[in-house]
Amino acid sequence: MSDTEQNRPNTQEKKRLALQAALGCFTQHGLAGTTIDMIREASGMSVGSLYHHFGNKEKIAAALYIQGLRNFGSLVKCYLSELPPHDKTAESGVKALVYANVDWISTEPDWARFVFHHRSLLSQDLLPKEKKEDKVQRELKGFSFDLVQWFTPHIVSGNLKTMPYELFSSAISGPTHDYARHWLAGRYNEPLLTYREEFADMAWQSVKGKKQS
């Protein structure tokens, strides 16, 4: 592995394609069920290259996981920042979060399935300790920091119920994610998208402050 400095122009692109291929394998055979050889074949790279770029099988999965999170995170930011200036209300913000969730999961079901089923990849030792772990951690912290920043004024003003940030987060994304998990696993037939509004309402109902009805 040599992520510290990739200089060659299309190396990032190749890594991206390799990850895409890996995602296909994982989707089809599960994490345990896919072999390096499958990924090698699907990606057209050699074993050596895969190991050069990612280090080992688990880190391929971890890279995929992180890229998924990033991808999702940028959609969230996008949805929040695209709210028209006159509509930056607590309700719109909360619903934007739900929409971002529903839409990302609906657009990238394979990626979402992978991310949902392998949360453990983050907590474990995916990265070479030291700097990089901090880097990703910091990125994630920064992400939730932005969210806190966005919503804090609405808590202060009483438009949102006062509760720990963790509860807030679980209230908003919990129901959507629960449904998504079942749908992605094929246990529910009705697409997540069907209930986009229901989940948005649900989220809003459970966090809105006492100021409004």
Next chain:
Amino acid sequence: MSDTEQNRPNTQEKKRLALQAALGCFTQHGLAGTTIDMIREASGMSVGSLYHHFGNKEKIAAALYIQGLRNFGSLVKCYLSELPPHDKTAESGVKALVYANVDWISTEPDWARFVFHHRSLLSQDLLPKEKKEDKVQRELKGFSFDLVQWFTPHIVSGNLKTMPYELFSSAISGPTHDYARHWLAGRYNEPLLTYREEFADMAWQSVKGKKQS
């Protein structure tokens, strides 16, 4: 594997202990990180015995997963049936579901962590197709059937909002599970149990019918 007919008296007990040992390994090293040899050592059984009883590594995990679900399911039933006769209201029922979730996860964190992180084990080909798959599937269906049965009268009476069962289920357990996942992974410090009442209220708020305020 020979699950079809275990006659020996303490064989079930041995399997149970082996699963317990396996859970310890999985908790400590993750599913991919634990080897058969670790389980062999932790359980005191031989490789041959493990394979005789479970078939392969994945099926050990699957057995653990299913036993976890069963275990949890019986707590749910217990909580619902122990409600005093005069208090079989929709609100008490909904809250009992949340309490069962919170309490089981808090009592068996390792088991819960395993179940949450490996939902995929059920959807895949853990069982020899034919009969047994049906058996577990039927058991799970039966379980949700019981729940539907319990709550249907309250939907009819208007104490509960009318919505698809799947939404109902996600609304009730989604937030709790979301928080639990983070807590079990060490990302949240405050124990799930702290917010037992909050999650119960949240669930009730999002499914209660229009009849009551």
Next chain:
DNA sequence: GCACAAACTAGAATATTATTCTAGTACTCA
């Protein structure tokens, strides 16, 4: 009590798969 069958145990042998290693090739930059 005794033979028979079947469940169960053990661990060596084998097969599969992950990972490392060595020898290159291709790009970048000075």
Next chain:
DNA sequence: TGAGTACTAGAATAATATTCTAGTTTGTGC
């Protein structure tokens, strides 16, 4: 153009899962 480094390739090796063979125990019918 030449030196250094990213990158590629695939054979060699190491780690691990799974199978196999040969027992040992236990319940059953007589």
